[in-house]
Amino acid sequence: MNEEIRAVQEHMERCGYIAEPAIATAVFLAREMRRPLLVEGEAGVGKTEIAKVLARMLGTELVRLQCYEGLDTHTALYEWNYQRQILRLKIAEREGRDPAKLEELIFGREYLLERPLLRAITRREGPAVLLIDEVDRADEGFEAFLLELLSDFQITIPELGTICAEHVPFVLLTSNRSRELSDALRRRCLYLYVEHPGLEKELRILRARVPGVSERLARGVARFVQRLRERELRKLPGVAETIDWAQALMRLHKDGLDAETVGATLGCLLKDAHDLRATGREAIAELVEHAAEPG
Amino acid sequence: MLGQLARFAAALRAAGLRVGLGDEVDAAAALTLVDLLDRGEVHRALRIALKLPREAWELYDRLFAEYWDGIRAPRHDALERALREQRAPPQWQWDGARVRLALAERDDDEQPEGDTPGWSPEAMLRRKPFEQCSASEIAALERMLERLAPRLAALRTRRLTPTRGRGHVDLRRSFRHALRSEGDLVRLARRTRALEEPSLVVLFDTSGSMAAYTRMLLAFSFALRRSIRKVEIFAFNTSLARVTRLISPAEVVRTLERLAARVPDWSGGTRIGACLEAFSARYRDAVVNRHTTVLVVSDGLDHGEGAVLGRAMRELRARAARVVWLNPLAGDARYRPQADGMLAALPFIDHFGAAHNLESLEGLLRHLS
Numbered sequence: 001m002n003e004e005i006r007a008v009q010e011h012m013e014r015c016g017y018i019a020e021p022a023i024a025t026a027v028f029l030a031r032e033m034r035r036p037l038l039v040e041g042e043a044g045v046g047k048t049e050i051a052k053v054l055a056r057m058l059g060t061e062l063v064r065l066q067c068y069e070g071l072d073t074h075t076a077l078y079e080w081n082y083q084r085q086i087l088r089l090k091i092a093e094r095e096g097r098d099p100a101k102l103e104e105l106i107f108g109r110e111y112l113l114e115r116p117l118l119r120a121i122t123r124r125e126g127p128a129v130l131l132i133d134e135v136d137r138a139d140e141g142f143e144a145f146l147l148e149l150l151s152d153f154q155i156t157i158p159e160l161g162t163i164c165a166e167h168v169p170f171v172l173l174t175s176n177r178s179r180e181l182s183d184a185l186r187r188r189c190l191y192l193y194v195e196h197p198g199l200e201k202e203l204r205i206l207r208a209r210v211p212g213v214s215e216r217l218a219r220g221v222a223r224f225v226q227r228l229r230e231r232e233l234r235k236l237p238g239v240a241e242t243i244d245w246a247q248a249l250m251r252l253h254k255d256g257l258d259a260e261t262v263g264a265t266l267g268c269l270l271k272d273a274h275d276l277r278a279t280g281r282e283a284i285a286e287l288v289e290h291a292a293e294p295g
Numbered sequence: 296m297l298g299q300l301a302r303f304a305a306a307l308r309a310a311g312l313r314v315g316l317g318d319e320v321d322a323a324a325a326l327t328l329v330d331l332l333d334r335g336e337v338h339r340a341l342r343i344a345l346k347l348p349r350e351a352w353e354l355y356d357r358l359f360a361e362y363w364d365g366i367r368a369p370r371h372d373a374l375e376r377a378l379r380e381q382r383a384p385p386q387w388q389w390d391g392a393r394v395r396l397a398l399a400e401r402d403d404d405e406q407p408e409g410d411t412p413g414w415s416p417e418a419m420l421r422r423k424p425f426e427q428c429s430a431s432e433i434a435a436l437e438r439m440l441e442r443l444a445p446r447l448a449a450l451r452t453r454r455l456t457p458t459r460g461r462g463h464v465d466l467r468r469s470f471r472h473a474l475r476s477e478g479d480l481v482r483l484a485r486r487t488r489a490l491e492e493p494s495l496v497v498l499f500d501t502s503g504s505m506a507a508y509t510r511m512l513l514a515f516s517f518a519l520r521r522s523i524r525k526v527e528i529f530a531f532n533t534s535l536a537r538v539t540r541l542i543s544p545a546e547v548v549r550t551l552e553r554l555a556a557r558v559p560d561w562s563g564g565t566r567i568g569a570c571l572e573a574f575s576a577r578y579r580d581a582v583v584n585r586h587t588t589v590l591v592v593s594d595g596l597d598h599g600e601g602a603v604l605g606r607a608m609r610e611l612r613a614r615a616a617r618v619v620w621l622n623p624l625a626g627d628a629r630y631r632p633q634a635d636g637m638l639a640a641l642p643f644i645d646h647f648g649a650a651h652n653l654e655s656l657e658g659l660l661r662h663l664s
Contacts, residue, residue, distance in 0.1 A: 001330055001333050001335075001336055002328070002329050002330040002333070005329070021335065021336070022339045022342075022343070025329070025336060025339045025340055025343060026339075028328070029325050029328060029329075029343055029344065032328050033321070040348070040349070074467065079467070080470065082466050082467075085470065086470075176581070177581075178580075178581030179525075179581070180539070183313070186346055187315060190343050190346065191342075191343055191345075191346035191347070191348070193348065193352075234576035234577065272576075274576065
């Protein structure tokens with residue numbers, strides 16, 4: 001393995017993220033090739049977490065843009081501070097200023113509200129990590145706009161002119177694949193698909209994220225969750241759920257799994273009424289038994 | 296090295312994956328950054344740089360083994376022939392965006408002379424039930440399907456655009472106007488919802504009782520995809536599979552086979568209700584909204600409980616713009632919906648239509664706009 005990729009992997013791990021080689025390679029390549037990284041995968045596999053850890057690794061600010069249907073440039077890019085502008089106008093009126101000069105006055109940088117995208121490219125202290133979360137939720141018009149931004153890293157504000165990026169941010173996009181992204185956007189990025197962690201990885205995550213967890217409990221929890229994900233469920237438990245559950249069990253001073261406790265705490269893992277009903281007493285007994293097996 | 300990469304990329308393209316020149320350049324750049332002696336690393340890096348989606352991994356692994364390890368994979372035509380023998384003729388073969396019928400050699404020989412599309416007047420062919428069509432007639436129908444370019448009414452979206460009429464107040468523009476009158480908000484600018492294309496979700500039944508229609512309806516769904524940009528296609532029998540994303544129609548056929556393999560008794564039952572429930576749980580929120588037309592294609596012969604289907608249909612109806620059910624059996628004038636499942640579903644259907652010939656499919660287009 002390339003030394004630098006190994007270094008990325010170890011650095012991510014020190015920052016609390018257990019990265020398998022594919023993730024470390026993708027982060028390394030995106031950094032070296034200066035390309036945005038598109039991360040896809042099921043909900044709960046830790047896509048957003050990658051961005052958080054990157055910001056921590058680079059010691060920089062994480063700028064996050066949460067996408068939703070109807071998201072527009074006013075929320076994503078910039079907005080004028082109207083209240084302040086109107087106030088300034090009224091004052092100027094009293095002072096009897098020349099109306100022609102007013103426009104110049106109130107469309108200055110100090111009346112501009114920075115939204116995430118503008119913030120990410122104008123950060124002076126060094127490149128930020130820009131997380132564009134759940135980009136599949138925004139509509140296609142916004143996606144086209146985003147593509148332009150990611151190509152040039154500059155923004156044109158009619159009243160102010162063009163603003164170029166001070167530093168090109170490290171861009172991460174996540175998608176839950178509720179909609180196919182445009183080919184152009186996909187081509188612009190490098191691509192990483194994250195799957196649910198395997199047993200060993202999940203164990204290591206538990207050890208890293210749940211301080212004080214006993215080896216016995218961690219192994220039981222990881223084996224239980226791994227097996228649970230094989231069942232036909234509406235919403236598979238993600239890593240965050242596994243961590244929650246392990247913490248819940250520790251608060252209950254449990255050092256292993258028993259059917260009764262599992263039944264009472266299953267809500268930490270399964271967050272759908274249908275899934276809870278479908279995982280009845282028998283299923284729990286089978287899962288607990290599996291979790292207790294050595295190996 | 297670059298030559299090898301180019302050959303590999305060409306092979307991926309030939310297999311139906313979308314790999315562009317830009318991706319090749321990215322892959323080359325990635326190769327300069329990784330440890331070339333580490334097979335795993337090269338494998339991962341190329342996958343990342345070529346931007347291959349999860350569905351393509353299996354194919355990628357196979358071709359990677361062939362082109363980078365020098366392991367020849369079994370020849371594709373041999374594989375295909377093996378698959379073909381397992382299936383009943385005639386078969387569909389897929390050619391890029393176009394669907395066409397691949398005639399096995401013996402089919403050609405058995406072709407009665409003169410049985411060409413020219414012999415069946417188009418109007419007659421349109422009314423001929425699919426299951427009675429000969430291979431060449433199907434091919435002709437297929438060409439007719441391609442010409443079918445429905446014009447669908449635009450719908451409103453949540454994105455806002457300026458309007459002179461009613462709508463949300465647009466402060467930004469109001470303020471620009473106000474400047475002209477020295478800061479007094481004389482007139483409020485407003486924004487309203489933009490126009491957007493409609494979306495369509497097709498759920499079609501691939502169980503044994505539908506076999507005669509499946510392939511034609513599949514072609515129909517793909518034809519729709521050319522005129523409506525947002526089309527999601529799902530196939531179900533006892534379980535559900537999303538087939539929209541599959542890169543080539545050949546993969547759709549493979550998926551249908553995988554689905555078939557999961558059914559213990561191929562000609563046996565369909566669990567329509569359970570499959571619709573599964574759809575609701577996994578995909579509905581993502582693909583169905585107030586502008587979506589949901590198209591269910593099934594004969595309604597459900598082996599599950601009618602109540603489950605009724606409930607699933609009610610949920611679907613509540614969220615979609617409209618629900619259309621196509622039933623090939625409905626083409627028969629004597630048909631009356633009597634199956635439990637069909638009866639349970641009926642109250643939640645906006646349009647119930649036939650799907651046994653081209654004419655019935657064309658008639659459907661009215662209901663999609």
